[in-house]
Amino acid sequence: DVKVTQSSRYLVKRTGEKVFLECVQDMDHENMFWYRQDPGLGLRLIYFSYDVKMKEKGDIPEGYSVSREKKERFSLILESASTNQTSMYLCASSRGMGEAFFGQGTRLTVV
Amino acid sequence: GQQLNQSPQSMFIQEGEDVSMNCTSSSIFNTWLWYKQDPGEGPVLLIALYKAGELTSNGRLTAQFGITRKDSFLNISASIPSDVGIYFCAGQWGNTPLVFGKGTRLSVIA
Numbered sequence: 576d577v578k579v580t581q582s583s584r585y586l587v588k589r590t591g592e593k594v595f596l597e598c599v600q601d602m603d604h605e606n607m608f609w610y611r612q613d614p615g616l617g618l619r620l621i622y623f624s625y626d627v628k629m630k631e632k633g634d635i636p637e638g639y640s641v642s643r644e645k646k647e648r649f650s651l652i653l654e655s656a657s658t659n660q661t662s663m664y665l666c667a668s669s670r671g672m673g674e675a676f677f678g679q680g681t682r683l684t685v686v
Numbered sequence: 687g688q689q690l691n692q693s694p695q696s697m698f699i700q701e702g703e704d705v706s707m708n709c710t711s712s713s714i715f716n717t718w719l720w721y722k723q724d725p726g727e728g729p730v731l732l733i734a735l736y737k738a739g740e741l742t743s744n745g746r747l748t749a750q751f752g753i754t755r756k757d758s759f760l761n762i763s764a765s766i767p768s769d770v771g772i773y774f775c776a777g778q779w780g781n782t783p784l785v786f787g788k789g790t791r792l793s794v795i796a
Contacts (some may be wrong), residue, residue: 590715607781617788618774618786665729667728670746672778672782673784674719675731675776677728679727682726
């Protein structure tokens, strides 16, 4: 089975802090994705990566950056956390651009 | 960008009832996927559809890829309490990432 693991289930950070969300997949997938999920808004794509060191902006990249130094690991970075970034963050991976497999999610609260 | 309209937004049903939800798009897709998200967890893939007109079942779940390639539906028969959750449709076209609907929140009353 594909396994996508996010480093934390819950995080509480202060406004202005630099925040790292880590994601690791074990199926040698080329593509990895970061989404945020908010009530009533569904899943919105922040960034994705189709290869090591490659990244593409999704629909809502503002306030975020990403890093992919190894194929299995994709990090989401909040350079200066703000309260409007309080959300559920979901990482996913896929072999092509079709079926994506998700991690368990990180619920981030910025206070 | 492409948008999916998923309906209904929420449903309250009695245990044992059948459920139907659907997604429509103004654009065509090559792939339709249906996911379920349990409370506090990430979405899990239920059914994948790759051909227009395709009808696929997974236990009590049945999904169809619309003939126009612009819609898909998911049916759940004889609902049980563990069907509770949020169901998402997702469409994919070309070499672009999945586009997700906003979800249907299903509540089952025992």
